[in-house]
Every structure is written in C-alpha cells, then in structure tokens.
Amino acid sequence: MRAVREGFVRFKLLAEKPKTYAVIFETGDELASGLCAFATKEKLSGSSFKAIGAFSQVKLAWFDWQEKKYKPSVVLDEQVELVSLIGDIALSDGKPQVHAHVVVAKRDGTALGGHLQEACVRPTCEVILTENPGNLQRQVDPESGLALIRP
Amino acid sequence: MRAVREGFVRFKLLAEKPKTYAVIFETGDELASGLCAFATKEKLSGSSFKAIGAFSQVKLAWFDWQEKKYKPSVVLDEQVELVSLIGDIALSDGKPQVHAHVVVAKRDGTALGGHLQEACVRPTCEVILTENPGNLQRQVDPESGLALIRP
Amino acid sequence: MRAVREGFVRFKLLAEKPKTYAVIFETGDELASGLCAFATKEKLSGSSFKAIGAFSQVKLAWFDWQEKKYKPSVVLDEQVELVSLIGDIALSDGKPQVHAHVVVAKRDGTALGGHLQEACVRPTCEVILTENPGNLQRQVDPESGLALIRP
Numbered sequence: 001m002r003a004v005r006e007g008f009v010r011f012k013l014l015a016e017k018p019k020t021y022a023v024i025f026e027t028g029d030e031l032a033s034g035l036c037a038f039a040t041k042e043k044l045s046g047s048s049f050k051a052i053g054a055f056s057q058v059k060l061a062w063f064d065w066q067e068k069k070y071k072p073s074v075v076l077d078e079q080v081e082l083v084s085l086i087g088d089i090a091l092s093d094g095k096p097q098v099h100a101h102v103v104v105a106k107r108d109g110t111a112l113g114g115h116l117q118e119a120c121v122r123p124t125c126e127v128i129l130t131e132n133p134g135n136l137q138r139q140v141d142p143e144s145g146l147a148l149i150r151p
Numbered sequence: 152m153r154a155v156r157e158g159f160v161r162f163k164l165l166a167e168k169p170k171t172y173a174v175i176f177e178t179g180d181e182l183a184s185g186l187c188a189f190a191t192k193e194k195l196s197g198s199s200f201k202a203i204g205a206f207s208q209v210k211l212a213w214f215d216w217q218e219k220k221y222k223p224s225v226v227l228d229e230q231v232e233l234v235s236l237i238g239d240i241a242l243s244d245g246k247p248q249v250h251a252h253v254v255v256a257k258r259d260g261t262a263l264g265g266h267l268q269e270a271c272v273r274p275t276c277e278v279i280l281t282e283n284p285g286n287l288q289r290q291v292d293p294e295s296g297l298a299l300i301r302p
Numbered sequence: 303m304r305a306v307r308e309g310f311v312r313f314k315l316l317a318e319k320p321k322t323y324a325v326i327f328e329t330g331d332e333l334a335s336g337l338c339a340f341a342t343k344e345k346l347s348g349s350s351f352k353a354i355g356a357f358s359q360v361k362l363a364w365f366d367w368q369e370k371k372y373k374p375s376v377v378l379d380e381q382v383e384l385v386s387l388i389g390d391i392a393l394s395d396g397k398p399q400v401h402a403h404v405v406v407a408k409r410d411g412t413a414l415g416g417h418l419q420e421a422c423v424r425p426t427c428e429v430i431l432t433e434n435p436g437n438l439q440r441q442v443d444p445e446s447g448l449a450l451i452r453p
Contacts, residue, residue, distance in 0.1 A: 012302030014197050014283035015169055018317055022197075022239075022287055024300050046316050046324075048430035050201060050352060052237050052252040054214055062409045063356055065381040065424065073383075074411035079216040081224075083252040083264035084235045084386045084405065086354050088324075088428055099428070101354040101385040103235070103254055103405055103413055105264030107213045109225035111254055111415075113262075113385035113407030122216065123295040126239055126250070128199035132316035136324055144425040149326050151314030163453030165348050165434035166320055173348075173390075173438055175451050201352060203388050203403040205365055230367045232375075234403040234415035235386045254386070254405055256415030258364045260376035262405055264413075273367065274446040277390055277401070279350035 009038045018130050025053070025125040031085075032100070032116050035127070039089045039096035045135035047089035049100075053082040053125030058104055060114030068145045073114045080104040082125060083111065089129075090136035092147045097138055160189045169281050176204070176276040182236075183251070183267050186278070190240045190247035196286035198240035200251075204233040204276030209255055211265030219296045224265045231255040233276060234262065240280075241287035243298045248289055311340045320432050327355070327427040333387075334402070334418050337429070341391045341398035347437035349391035351402075355384040355427030360406055362416030370447045375416045382406040384427060385413065391431075392438035394449045399440055 011023040023038055025031055039047070057077050061070035087100030100116040119125075138147035162174040174189055176182055190198070209231060213224035238251030251267040270276075289298035313325040325340055327333055341349070362376035389402030402418040421427075440449035 010302050012285060012287070014285035014287070016284075017168065017319065018322070020169070020281075020283055022285075022300065022302050024302050026299075027294065048352070050199070050237050052239070052250065056216070060407070060411060062383055062407065062411070063381065064409070065358070071409070073407065073409055079214065081213055081252060081265050083254050084237055086237075086352050086386055086388075088354070088430060099354065101383060101407075103262070103264060103385050103407075105211070105213065105224065105252075105254075107215070107222070107224055109211060109213070109263040109265050111262035111264040111405070111413035112411040113405060113413040114383050114411050123292055123297060124299045126300050128239060130322075132322055133318075134314060134316035136314070136316070141425055143329065146425060148328075148426045149324065149428050151312050151324050151326050161453050163436060163438070165436035165438070167435075168319065171320070171432075171434055173451065173453050175453050177450075178445065201350070201388050203390070203401065207367070230365065232364055232403060232416050234405050235388055237388075254413070254415060256362070256364065256375065256403075256405075258366070258373070258375055260362055260364070260414040260416050262413035262415040274443055274448060275450045277451050279390060 009034055021129045023127040023129055025121040027123045029121045031119040031121055031125055035098045039098055044089045044096045044131050045091050046132040047129050049087050049127050049129035051085035051125055051127035054122055055080050055082055055119045056122035057120040059117040060102055061117050062114055074112045080106055090138045090149050092138040160185055172280045174278040174280055176272040178274045180272045182270040182272055182276055186249045190249055195240045195247045195282050196242045197283040198280050200238050200278050200280035202236035202276055202278040206231050206233055206270045207273035208271040210268040211253055212268050213265055225263045231257055241289045241300050243289035311336055323431045325429040327423040329424045331423045333421040333423055333427055337400045341400055346391045346398045346433050347393050348434040349431050351389050351429050351431035353387035353427055353429035357382050357384055357421045358424035359422040361419040362404055363419050364416055376414045382408055392440045392451050394440035
C-alpha cells in the first residue's frame with residue numbers, strides 16, 4: 001500500500017479546549033502511517049481518537065501471548081466498511097506512538113477486528129481526535145515485550 | 152419502523168465547553184431518523200458521537216465500490232446488543248448530515264456491522280455527543296458520488 | 303477471575319475541563335469490577351469512555367427480551383484483542399453504575415460482542431474517560447426491568 005501523500009494530511013482544528021481535530025483521509029491513503037505522520041507533525045503526546053470510513057484493503061493483527069508477538073489475523077483485499085476505529089497516542093522514548101484497533105464489516109455484514117497494521121482508505125476515513133494537556137508515556141513491559149502506557 | 156415521536160427526543164446538555172449532550176432513545180424509536188431530528192433541532196454542524204444500547208430490528212449497508220451505491224448487508228428482525236455506534240455530523244448544503252457506523256451482536260455473540268440505515272431501539276440507546284465550535288462541511292466526491300467531509 | 307488489586311487503579315488526570323482520565327488496567331485485572339471501583343473512588347456521575355487493549359478471558363452477555371434478563375453469549379478463555387469498549391457511567395440510587403459494551407477479536411480476526419460482564423486484562427486496557435459537569439440518572443424501566451438513563 002502506498003503511504004499518505006508526503007507531508008500532507010487534510011485536517012481541521014475544531015476546538016481549542018480541548019484541542020480537537022478532524023483528520024480526513026482519502027482514497028489511496030494508508031491509515032496507520034498517516035496517523036503517525038499526523039501525530040508527529042502536531043507533536044501529539046496524549047490523544048484519544050475514534051473514526052469511521054471504508055477501506056479497499058486492510059491488514060490487522062492479533063497478539064500471540066505464547067510467542068509474544070503480533071501475528072497477522074485479517075488480510076483483506078476487498079471493499080469493507082470501517083465500522084469502528086478506536087485508538088490513542090502516547091509518547092514512547094519521546095516520540096508519539098499511535099495505538100489503534102479496528103473493526104471492519106464485509107459486504108455480508110460479517111465483522112472482523114484486530115490491531116491496525118495497514119489499511120488503504122477508500123473513499124474516506126473521518127477521524128475525530130482530542131489531544132489532552134496531560135501527556136501519556138509508554139514503557140516497555142518486560143513480560144509482554146510491548147510498550148504499554150504507564151500513567 | 153416507526154419514526155421517533157414527533158418533535159420529541161430526550162436529551163440532556165452535560166457540558167457547555169465543549170457542548171456535550173446525552174441523547175437517549177427508547178423502545179420503538181428509530182435511531183437514524185432520531186439522530187437527524189436531533190441534529191436539525193440543535194443545529195449541529197461539527198459533532199462526533201458514540202453510543203451503546205440494544206435494537207429489536209436493524210438494517211445496515213455496505214458501500215459497493217463497483218456500483219457506487221450502498222447495498223443492504225445486515226437485515227435483522229431480532230433482539231441484538233448495539234455494541235458500538237460511532238458517528239459524526241457535518242453540514243451538507245447547509246444542513247446537518249449524520250454519518251454513523253454500527254456493530255451489533257447477536258444472542259450467540261456474533262458481531263455484524265455496517266453503515267447505519269435504520270434501527271429500532273429496544274429498550275435504550277445511550278448516545279454521548281460532542282458539538283465543536285468549528286464546523287465540518289461535506290462536498291460531493293466525483294469519484295464515489297458520496298458527500299465526503301472536506302476540511 | 304480475580305478482582306483489580308484492592309484500592310489500586312493506575313490512572314492519570316489528562317485534563318481538567320472537561321475532566322479527562324486515562325485509566326490503565328494491567329495483566330490480571332478484572333475490567334468490569336475495576337471500572338466500578340474507579341467510578342466509586344472518583345465519584346463519577348456523568349461519564350463516557352472508550353478503550354482498547356487485550357484480554358486473556360472474557361464473559362459477555364445478550365439481553366433476552368422475552369425473559370427480560372441477560373444471558374451469557376460469549377465465554378472465552380483465550381487471548382483476544384479488545385477492539386472496542388464503549389460505555390457510560392450514570393447514577394443509580396445515588397451510586398455510580400457502569401454500562402459497557404465490548405467487541406473482541408480472536409486470532410483469526412472473528413469479532414464477537416456483547417454487554418460486558420467480566421474480562422481479565424492481558425496485558426493492557428487503555429481507557430480514556432471524560433466526566434461531565436452534568437450528571438446522568440438511571441431509573442428502573444418497568445417494561446424491561448433494567449435501570450435506564452432518564453435525562
């Protein structure tokens with residue numbers, strides 16, 4: 001999947017207190033890298049977001065607790081509704097890190113979900129994101145190997 | 152399905168900054184038209200909402216990219232949990248337009264999802280909606296034929 | 303499932319207006335009782351929240367309209383992604399009551415959902431919760447027997 005158009009993400013600041021953005025992705029945008037690019041550009045450090053839209057392709061993952069790594073769980077190359085995207089942004093080693101989970105629905109309504117790895121938007125993904133004054137920090141959890149929020 | 156009781160939607164303004172509403176639907180209310188009626192009544196132009204509840208009937212759709220139109224994907228006439236409703240409200244030709252995606256769960260837990268077309272609430276649907284100072288505008292996208300948010 | 307460590311829930315207040323918390327659960331925490339404990343501790347009376355994470359065990363329910371009671375719908379004893387948790391907190395007889403609906407995804411991406419009864423977190427559950435100035439009240443609905451929000 002191609003990345004979001006370099007240096008370009010359409011967004012609008014909807015409110016100052018709390019800082020609330022509409023971030024709008026378009027046909028062909030890759031969502032995971034686009035969210036990271038936006039977080040970096042806006043220096044986000046304590047955000048929460050939700051979104052709906054649709055994808056032409058999507059790759060999701062499931063965390064394998066035995067092997068302590070993400071495994072591919074959903075790999076679709078077909079038009080699906082993005083019925084739920086929920087996520088947050090926290091700092092990890094001083095850089096914004098996006099964590100997002102997805103539910104998609106196929107043409108027969110079947111719902112599939114997982115940890116967002118890649119998704120090609122078609123025709124839109126409408127993200128509403130709130131950045132808080134307080135930030136969130138991730139630290140590597142020795143047991144799982146994952147960088148988890150430690151408030 | 153019958154429409155929401157004419158001119159009547161139960162709601163409470165929970166906060167002024169940002170403007171946050173609880174909008175509560177009851178047994179027999181049709182949700183899609185009810186959300187539209189509320190948006191029109193309150194002149195909403197840049198909202199985001201989420202909800203949980205339960206339905207006695209629901210019709211969802213999937214966007215067919217080849218034919219560029221919504222096709223019915225889920226048509227249920229049974230009690231389901233509304234496990235996720237996420238949506239936004241933007242202006243289209245100066246009027247508030249509601250866009251909402253749904254995930255429902257059947258008695259065996261099977262999850263189905265899609266674009267909300269109609270849903271008959273039973274016994275409740277608890278919507279928390281935030282209206283932002285900045286508004287959102289939809290414009291028809293020539294490729295898909297859909298009115299998409301253009302920030 | 304064991305309860306959340308007595309008197310201990312990790313959280314951070316991210317914003318004062320509106321009051322926004324990150325509430326972070328860890329491996330072994332039981333989510334439903336943990337959310338209740340947090341709501342009681344912080345005296346929450348008009349909250350809305352969303353979360354993502356993962357569980358090692360989960361029990362969800364479906365409301366049986368004929369019998370007017372919740373029936374078990376999903377009982378899993380395996381690692382699943384928590385792809386969506388949406389909920390609210392309202393007062394019922396003067397005490398905070400949590401209402402939460404869940405969608406989980408299995409290793410093959412299959413999504414299942416329902417009303418949260420119990421869930422054992424592994425390794426994290428990241429809840430972002432906003433408490434509003436205005437409160438919400440639940441009252442028993444004679445038809446369903448459920449305590450529903452009455453704004």
